[in-house]
Amino acid sequence: MKRFLATVCFLWLAVAPSLARAAEIRVAVAANFVDCLAELAPLFAQRSGHRVTPIVGSTGRLFAQIRQGAPFDVFLAADARRPRMLVDAELALRPRVYARGRLVFWSADGGLGRWSGWQDQARRDQARVDQPQTDQPQTDQIRTDQLQTHLLQALRNPNLRHVAIANPDLAPYGRAADQTLESLGLDSRLGGRRVQGSSVGQVWQFAATGHAMGAFVAYAQVRAEPVERYLIVPDHLYQPIDQMAVLVAGSREPEAALSFLEFLAGDEAAAIIADCGYRIPESGP
CATH class of the missing domain: 3.40.190.10 (Periplasmic binding protein-like II)
Structure with a gap:
């Protein structure tokens, strides 16, 4: 009996850290990127154990909700202007362009x-x-x-x-x-x-x-x-659509959210994003 209890305790100690690391992150995503996120989320879950819950809307409306304190962890915008405004207001950090739209x-x-x-x-x-x-x-x-x-x-x-x-x-x-x-x-x-x-x-x-x-x-x-x-539409007819991701400052799961942003910047995610029809920007914010 003691050996059985010891085995159970050992297995629990081995599994508990991975359970503690698993989290659900709320990703506010611009409507144009929701199909691509649907392809990325299962792969991210497989790699990290974290689950992505998308909240879909226009960039402007999601931006307004974040300013009003909406409980998001990551913001995947369809532009760079609004994420930078959130960073300037100390409502977001870690800005990075993850895709260029067409x-x-x-x-x-x-x-x-x-x-x-x-x-x-x-x-x-x-x-x-x-x-x-x-x-x-x-x-x-x-x-x-x-x-x-x-x-x-x-x-x-x-x-x-x-x-x-x-x-x-x-x-x-x-x-x-x-x-x-x-x-x-x-x-x-x-x-x-x-x-x-x-x-x-x-x-x-x-x-x-x-x-x-x-x-x-x-x-x-x-x-x-x-x-x-x-x-x-030929590119020269409109300004570049640089789509920026940020970590929302009030994130309830900052470690998992940062893990997702790192995943988004990796080669595996970049290949999926390109296959979805986006151009991949050069490294840097």
Whole structure:
């Protein structure tokens, strides 16, 4: 009996530290990154034993909730401005850009092909832009110009009755869409055709349910769904979408949260993030 009790005590002492280290971390995540986080979270749990609980919303709304004391551990924003504001206010620390987003324009009803007849050419140009040949910068510029022409054709088409855009005050991808329209000289021409959502997640739903014929969303969203007709918006039409992660200063699980941020900065996570459709930034905040 004594030997049995000794064995039980030994096993408990061996297991108890790992149980003590296991934690649940609440990750406030921008809507564009939620599908990618769903791929990262199980791997992180496997590596660390910690569980990730996502709280999804627009970057602006999550930022406001953190300022009001929301019990988050990590903030995965879709921009760098708001995380830096939290750091300056001593409400967050350990800032790091974990991904650079890309903006796309798409239609769920297949209308891009019917509108102007450029579908086949756009697909060929799209494939070249998805896998650019960096040793031919002049050719790449021609392809980018062609893609911009396709985008203009779609946006100017009178059959495009509604265009969904995320609120630029809350969602960085909405701000990028506004910058794109301004660069194209179309910011004042959409008029009543503009449909606004609180986040790119809601904008996606507008287009997917037919409430908008076209939408500006994240490239990662079209990668996560069986979407064929989309156009990557050329980078020069909007400011870079650098997505920053921070540790929330009031975290209830700071060690687990730091472990997640370290995991996010590693090669294993970077490969998944790239496969989700993001560019991987250089090291550093």
